[in-house]
Ligand SMILES: Cc1cc2nc3c(=O)[nH]c(=O)nc-3n(C[C@H](O)[C@H](O)[C@H](O)COP(=O)(O)OP(=O)(O)OC[C@H]3O[C@@H](n4cnc5c(N)ncnc54)[C@H](O)[C@@H]3O)c2cc1C
């Protein structure tokens with residue numbers, strides 16, 4: 001079985017996001033990058049499938065050379081092959097088209113993405129891939145079992161869960177319940193350094209994004225209420241703010 | 245020309261957010277000078293739809309049939325595409341729900357559209373079609389121009405006000421042009437009953453590790469019940485199993501933007517704030533005056549939760 005896992009590189013979750021003065025982008029000075037947390041859950045599930053029944057795991061990233069460190073982290077926990085599409089990722093639709101171009105040519109049985117990237121937060125690449133490839137997609141997937149050529153998936157819905165039966169090929173977007181992220185071992189780390197990463201040219205001639213960013217306005221300041229008179233808070237929320 | 249709005253139902257019922265969506269779609273259509281057309285897929289009754297005509301739902305297309313009783317993104321997106329063909333709509337709007345966010349990208353792929361999810365503003369038409377959306381887990385906003393001919397957007401819950409707006413209601417059944425995909429089917433579902441789903445709750449009471457153990461959640465639930473609020477928690481609390489994972493908010497949990505977020509015994513780590521910072525009013529109860537959460541709060545009480553929460557409960561009771 002051939003499995004593709006889409007890997008996005010995002011700023012570490014503790015990063016304070018600072019935008020450039022002209023709002024044209026993020027100031028990435030001194031920012032530490034990580035593998036998007038949801039993609040780690042997806043990769044963990046792919047590894048589990050590999051152990052259970054054998055699978056070849058390819059990790060793919062749309063990004064510039066600095067993102068290869070993230071693909072190497074995936075090698076360190078057991079991914080077999082790595083592909084980087086050499087383009088600045090500018091939108092979910094561009095990323096999905098580039099990955100779909102690769103997937104059409106090499107046909108995978110199962111494609112994993114995370115539910116969303118924690119920087120762009122589009123939550124769209126997985127379902128876009130399903131649409132571009134014309135195959136079913138299951139979003140917000142927390143559980144997956146394979147049975148021959150079919151998968152039984154549990155997906156989150158508003159206020160509950162749903163079980164879906166789907167034939168492969170299939171695109172699955174992972175939530176954190178899908179798999180516990182793996183910790184690399186020494187052998188994996190050694191191998192990760194030397195494994196080749198295949199670099200593919202940008203087939204979409206991507207244009208730079210025209211996006212303007214803005215930081216949220218800070219709070220005016222906290223109004224403190226004496227703990228001994230805590231009930232006053234309820235009074236303010238009810239009578240002044242009319243929240244209930 | 246028309247603007248198409250997808251009217252999602254939950255077991256045949258509509259929610260407050262459906263009315264928010266209608267108010268938003270009505271205003272987008274008016275700004276563009278287009279007609280607003282609704283699309284309902286699945287099990288909503290004609291009567292339930294008619295009630296929405298008070299909130300702007302006029303001409304409405306309906307897709308019914310067994311294949312559409314349950315949501316599958318591939319078949320629902322195909323139904324949407326048929327409605328786009330039928331109306332000639334160039335702009336398609338839906339809610340930023342699990343289902344909305346699953347079908348919008350599929351439609352985008354087939355139409356080669358521009359897509360923006362988690363939208364929180366009307367489009368600015370003076371420079372194209374620019375919408376504001378939250379990015380970096382609510383640590384920032386992006387203004388994106390939807391430049392393609394087709395535009396698809398999903399609206400964040402609780403970001404637009406409901407308006408009464410009676411519309412001339414009519415229904416028309418349509419049949420999807422693409423055959424139903426039978427490679428995927430829903431075989432079961434499990435709903436948590438009786439609780440306010442967190443993503444829709446207007447008021448949320450949330451607890452962190454400062455509450456010491458699951459046995460102390462009685463007072464959190466009592467306060468939430470009295471207020472009609474949903475309950476949430478920090479990540480470590482659900483990780484150790486004090487509370488269900490469905491209550492975990494933050495960067496790796498769910499993102500919420502209620503009118504009130506009341507945080508009790510939560511330190512306010514950056515990953516926690518990422519999921520709650522778009523709340524309209526934030527109140528923090530923490531015994532440590534240095535807790536980072538106070539910097540993000542509108543109201544703060546420095547004190548022991550086990551003394552403060554009972555006082556809050558008393559105060560709410562005395563309102564009734
Ligand atoms: C990759 C990553 C992702 C993460 N994602 C999330 C996420 O999505 N959501 C999330 O919540 N966290 C997340 N975290 C964890 C986050 O960094 C914090 O560790 C977590 O939010 C802390 O939870 P807490 O505030 O409940 O506990 P603590 O940090 O232990 O804080 C407890 C607070 O309670 C106060 N307190 C103690 N006793 C009392 C009392 N009697 N009365 C009143 N106050 C009291 C203390 O002063 C303290 O401020 C993530 C971390 C990482 C690394």
Ligand SMILES: Nc1ncnc2c1ncn2[C@@H]1O[C@H](COP(=O)(O)O)[C@@H](O)[C@H]1O
Pocket residue numbers: 005006007008009036038039060061062063089092095112113114115116117118120121122123124125126
């Ligand atoms: N630049 C990228 N390269 C590879 N995969 C990506 C990239 N961006 C996003 N993805 C995948 O798509 C998922 C959803 O991302 P998004 O739609 O941006 O929120 C992520 O969890 C990744 O699995």
